[in-house]
Amino acid sequence: MNATEDFESAKDEFIAQWGALGSSWGISRTMAQVHALLMISPEPLSTDQCMAELQISRGNAHTNLKELVGWGLVKIVVKKGERKEFFEAEKDVWKVFTIVLRERKRREIDPALTLLQDCAERSKAVKTVEGKAFHHQMQELEQFCKFASKVGEKISHLKYGPAVKYADKFLGLLPKQKD
Amino acid sequence: MNATEDFESAKDEFIAQWGALGSSWGISRTMAQVHALLMISPEPLSTDQCMAELQISRGNAHTNLKELVGWGLVKIVVKKGERKEFFEAEKDVWKVFTIVLRERKRREIDPALTLLQDCAERSKAVKTVEGKAFHHQMQELEQFCKFASKVGEKISHLKYGPAVKYADKFLGLLPKQKD
DNA sequence: TAGAACTTTCAGTAATATTTGAAAATATGA
DNA sequence: TCATATTTTCAAATATTACTGAAAGTTCTA
Numbered sequence: 280m281n282a283t284e285d286f287e288s289a290k291d292e293f294i295a296q297w298g299a300l301g302s303s304w305g306i307s308r309t310m311a312q313v314h315a316l317l318m319i320s321p322e323p324l325s326t327d328q329c330m331a332e333l334q335i336s337r338g339n340a341h342t343n344l345k346e347l348v349g350w351g352l353v354k355i356v357v358k359k360g361e362r363k364e365f366f367e368a369e370k371d372v373w374k375v376f377t378i379v380l381r382e383r384k385r386r387e388i389d390p391a392l393t394l395l396q397d398c399a400e401r402s403k404a405v406k407t408v409e410g411k412a413f414h415h416q417m418q419e420l421e422q423f424c425k426f427a428s429k430v431g432e433k434i435s436h437l438k439y440g441p442a443v444k445y446a447d448k449f450l451g452l453l454p455k456q457k458d
Numbered sequence: 459m460n461a462t463e464d465f466e467s468a469k470d471e472f473i474a475q476w477g478a479l480g481s482s483w484g485i486s487r488t489m490a491q492v493h494a495l496l497m498i499s500p501e502p503l504s505t506d507q508c509m510a511e512l513q514i515s516r517g518n519a520h521t522n523l524k525e526l527v528g529w530g531l532v533k534i535v536v537k538k539g540e541r542k543e544f545f546e547a548e549k550d551v552w553k554v555f556t557i558v559l560r561e562r563k564r565r566e567i568d569p570a571l572t573l574l575q576d577c578a579e580r581s582k583a584v585k586t587v588e589g590k591a592f593h594h595q596m597q598e599l600e601q602f603c604k605f606a607s608k609v610g611e612k613i614s615h616l617k618y619g620p621a622v623k624y625a626d627k628f629l630g631l632l633p634k635q636k637d
Numbered sequence: 638t639a640g641a642a643c644t645t646t647c648a649g650t651a652a653t654a655t656t657t658g659a660a661a662a663t664a665t666g667a
Numbered sequence: 668t669c670a671t672a673t674t675t676t677c678a679a680a681t682a683t684t685a686c687t688g689a690a691a692g693t694t695c696t697a
């Protein structure tokens with residue numbers, strides 16, 4: 280097998296597996312595959328090119344491309360002299376990470392926080408053992424979610440350089456932990 | 459409405475919503491509901507109690523309880539004089555977090571790393587523009603995943619106290635960032 | 638060792654999520 | 668303005684995932 284064949288099979292595998300991984304990240308398989316395809320494409324691609332490469336329908340390609348644009352992971356590019364839209368993925372891995380982090384915080388942590396605050400409030404007056412345990416647990420969860428929310432917020436607005444610097448410092452400190 | 463009614467409705471809502479949130483975390487709705495129920499129960503519960511509370515079948519209750527035990531989020535408790543098994547959830551929020559973090563790293567980051575290393579290797583000899591872009595992107599992603607894997611590993615083995623301490627230090631440093 | 642208590646499995650069914658394909662809407666340009 | 672290119676929508680079809688209920692398996696006790 281030559282280098283080009285190797286590359287082609289690696290490319291196919293990357294797209295397929297990235298799609299499978301997407302599922303466990305709460306992103307649909309096809310959306311992750313479209314994202315994978317665009318991330319490794321040196322040029323922006325049209326809807327038709329995505330359809331052909333991934334063997335999917337127009338409706339499917341369209342929906343997922345626009346969903347990715349909605350996440351901020353993909354941008355629409357207009358080529359001069361061309362009437363159709365082309366799509367280009369954000370390729371900077373740290374930027375991709377911070378976008379996903381922000382989106383997941385918004386979709387997962389923020390609603391949890393609302394729920395927990397509401398539940399803590401509605402159970403603060405109850406006197407039974409069961410009720411007290413519930414109230415306490417809601418407060419613990421709320422406190423943790425607030426903390427996680429803050430950390431996520433900070434990290435997601437950090438540039439890559441400082442992030443690595445702080446992480447290194449953080450990772451370097453840990454082995455010395457005593458308590 | 460009195461305090462007990464408030465509490466009961468809050469409890470129902472917590473279980474229902476925690477289940478819905480579970481979906482976006484890649485955990486099945488019922489599994490998250492069982493987890494929610496056990497987290498707020500002062501006493502360990504039997505399979506039958508879970509079935510009754512959540513109105514689900516025996517098979518469903520059984521499967522999800524055992525899955526939670528597999529994750530390490532729930533422990534089996536044997537009561538003296540009782541023949542059946544009871545189930546008790548880990549209630550310490552930080553411990554729950556570290557367990558989930560480890561499990562997700564194992565299921566999501568580790569397989570991604572394997573894929574990326576393989577794809578980078580198989581594309582290192584290719585000369586085309588497309589191929590070089592692919593190889594480069596695989597390396598970038600690989601580097602980031604290794605970093606994320608290390609950070610996750612460290613955090614997941616940290617105790618709550620030191621974690622908050624380091625996070626505070628970290629959060630405190632950020633506003634001063636210049637670069 | 639039989640029978641009761643409890644746990645586990647799994648084929649069939651139900652619920653949810655995704656995809657297709659074609660029609661409708663919109664934009665472009667001569 | 669009309670014809671054509673392109674995008675958008677969405678009802679129906681398909682695929683995926685989760686749940687039920689009952690039967691089979693296991694463990695315990697007398």
